[in-house]
Amino acid sequence: MRVASGLSPTELLELTDAGAASDSAERGLLLLAAARPDLSADALEGFGLGARDAWVMDLRCATFGDELSGRVACPACATSLAVAISRDEIGLEPGEQGAAVPVWVELDGTVVEARTPDGSALLAAAAQPDVEAARRSLIASCVVQASAASGAIAPLDLPAAVLEAVGEAILAADPGAEVGVPLDCAVCAHRWTPVLDPVLFFWAELHAAGTQLLDDVHQLAAGYGWSEPEVLRLSASRRRRYVDRLLDV
Numbered sequence: 675m676r677v678a679s680g681l682s683p684t685e686l687l688e689l690t691d692a693g694a695a696s697d698s699a700e701r702g703l704l705l706l707a708a709a710r711p712d713l714s715a716d717a718l719e720g721f722g723l724g725a726r727d728a729w730v731m732d733l734r735c736a737t738f739g740d741e742l743s744g745r746v747a748c749p750a751c752a753t754s755l756a757v758a759i760s761r762d763e764i765g766l767e768p769g770e771q772g773a774a775v776p777v778w779v780e781l782d783g784t785v786v787e788a789r790t791p792d793g794s795a796l797l798a799a800a801a802q803p804d805v806e807a808a809r810r811s812l813i814a815s816c817v818v819q820a821s822a823a824s825g826a827i828a829p830l831d832l833p834a835a836v837l838e839a840v841g842e843a844i845l846a847a848d849p850g851a852e853v854g855v856p857l858d859c860a861v862c863a864h865r866w867t868p869v870l871d872p873v874l875f876f877w878a879e880l881h882a883a884g885t886q887l888l889d890d891v892h893q894l895a896a897g898y899g900w901s902e903p904e905v906l907r908l909s910a911s912r913r914r915r916y917v918d919r920l921l922d923v
């Protein structure tokens with residue numbers, strides 16, 4: 675199953691308006707809702723990160739095409755590199771398995787039952803006032819129960835090594851939750867794997883496209899007296915050609 679179609683210019687502007695003051699977790703849910711309008715808000719909040727990102731990436735590619743391009747700085751020599759990667763290299767395929775996945779970890783006699791974070795866990799963490807509070811919120815959401823020989827342990831009382839093992843197990847259970855894109859620096863040959871956040875990436879593109887759309891509406895409204903809905907109904911290429919005429923390009 676794939677998204678039916680990419681965002682129209684009107685949908686794009688409505689979405690960027692709706693998420694203008696939102697954090698990344700809320701924007702992730704907005705994008706997921708746009709990709710899956712058939713599902714309820716409750717169902718969408720239950721999606722695991724990897725599943726959410728796969729649908730967000732699907733909507734992104736339906737809207738802007740199957741190639742992702744941008745600039746990234748080499749961590750070794752700081753050269754700004756132009757990067758173009760194809761959707762296939764990212765390997766996020768939307769499936770029906772949206773729900774959080776259970777995870778069990780046993781370390782030093784401590785047994786932890788946890789689950790991969792879903793949208794509601796991320797929303798709760800994002801609403802916290804600082805990074806430490808967000809971390810504690812996420813742990814509390816993801817650890818279902820924990821116990822040692824001495825009895826039950828509250829999630830936030832778990833030793834750091836156990837929490838680290840739980841974090842690794844969660845990533846392994848939901849590999850799509852962290853998308854690495856291997857890159858080679860063309861200047862110094864440094865090889866590294868930056869993490870691609872589909873929500874951040876897509877949102878930045880939407881913001882830029884929304885700004886361009888508003889510029890076009892402004893030009894064509896001022897030049898021809900057309901309304902915003904009339905301008906947004908034009909195809910991208912025709913809009914561009916009228917703007918070019920006005921600007922005498």
Ligand SMILES: [Zn+2]
Nearest residue numbers: 748751859862
């Ligand atoms: Zn380099």
